[in-house]
Amino acid sequence: MSLCEVMVAASVFGVAASAALQVWSQSTAAVVRSERQQQQLVRIHAALERSEARLRQLAAAPAASSCAEARARISQALTPADPEVEQRLRPEGEGLMLELGPAPGRQRLLHPVAYGLCAAEP
Amino acid sequence: MPKRLLAIQGRDNGGFALPMAMAGALVLLLSSLSIHGAALQQAARVQAEWRARQRSDQLDATAQHVVAAWALHLQAGGSAAAAAPLGQAAQPLQLRSWTAAEDPDDGTISARFALAADSEAPARRYGVQVAGAAGRVLAFSGLEP
Numbered sequence: 284m285s286l287c288e289v290m291v292a293a294s295v296f297g298v299a300a301s302a303a304l305q306v307w308s309q310s311t312a313a314v315v316r317s318e319r320q321q322q323q324l325v326r327i328h329a330a331l332e333r334s335e336a337r338l339r340q341l342a343a344a345p346a347a348s349s350c351a352e353a354r355a356r357i358s359q360a361l362t363p364a365d366p367e368v369e370q371r372l373r374p375e376g377e378g379l380m381l382e383l384g385p386a387p388g389r390q391r392l393l394h395p396v397a398y399g400l401c402a403a404e405p
Numbered sequence: 406m407p408k409r410l411l412a413i414q415g416r417d418n419g420g421f422a423l424p425m426a427m428a429g430a431l432v433l434l435l436s437s438l439s440i441h442g443a444a445l446q447q448a449a450r451v452q453a454e455w456r457a458r459q460r461s462d463q464l465d466a467t468a469q470h471v472v473a474a475w476a477l478h479l480q481a482g483g484s485a486a487a488a489a490p491l492g493q494a495a496q497p498l499q500l501r502s503w504t505a506a507e508d509p510d511d512g513t514i515s516a517r518f519a520l521a522a523d524s525e526a527p528a529r530r531y532g533v534q535v536a537g538a539a540g541r542v543l544a545f546s547g548l549e550p
Contacts, residue, residue: 285420288420288422288423289420289422291423291426292420292422292423292425292426292427293422293426295423295426295427295430296426296429296430298430299429299430299431299433299434300430300433302433302434302437303433303434303436303437304437306434306437306438306440306441307437307440307441309441309444310437310440310441310443310444311444313441313444313445313447313448314444314447314448316448317444317447317448317450317451320451320452320455321451321454324451324454324455324458328458346541376470377473378469378473387455387459389458389459389462390459390462390466391462391465391466392462392465392466392469392470393469394469394470394472394473396469396472396473396476396477396540396542397468397469397472397473397533397542397545398469398542398545399541399542399543399544399545401541402476402480402539402540402541403473403476403477403479403480403540403541404477405477405480405481
């Protein structure tokens, strides 16, 4: 075994170890990112479930006189409960679109007629 | 000593460092690639779950449009069983099935329908109950397959 062979062997192993470390680092970053997205998915789903439950409570009350009033009731009822979930309500046709983030996020239409908050209006 | 014998001796005296280093390098690279593959698979699984939830949101949104259109249709005196007016409300998704039945005792009308993204995609089923001609939805939910 010559010094030359030892140096070549060390170089080969060093290059391979360096490449493997880089790949492991990328893998770790990908796993962390996936875990974070999975947690976001669960949090956002829980926020959606809470919103749905809140709307069911609203539906148990007497119906609103108009769908505009029902939309206002929805806006008042859906207050953000989880600080790590971004929540936004925007008008969407006759209903409201509940957008929950961060990205990729979820969108849930809240149509006051479908939730029984008001009668259909021509 | 013949030259050939010297050459064989030279090979026999070759060190083990280079083969070991190459074997070690191969193990390191293969294991790191395997771990990376697993990480990418996990990422793909999470992404697929997001997409499935987002598709479900889209189906639910369309189902609400269908229900609202049906409630309006009933309020205007339309037939409970007529699915044709609701196909437009379901656009761009497909209204796969529609069955409605009236309960003469309490005057409510119940319907079950299925929506799908296209003809190949699996359908999601919904159930809705409306207070007759008043056009107010009493219950609406997605049904388990």
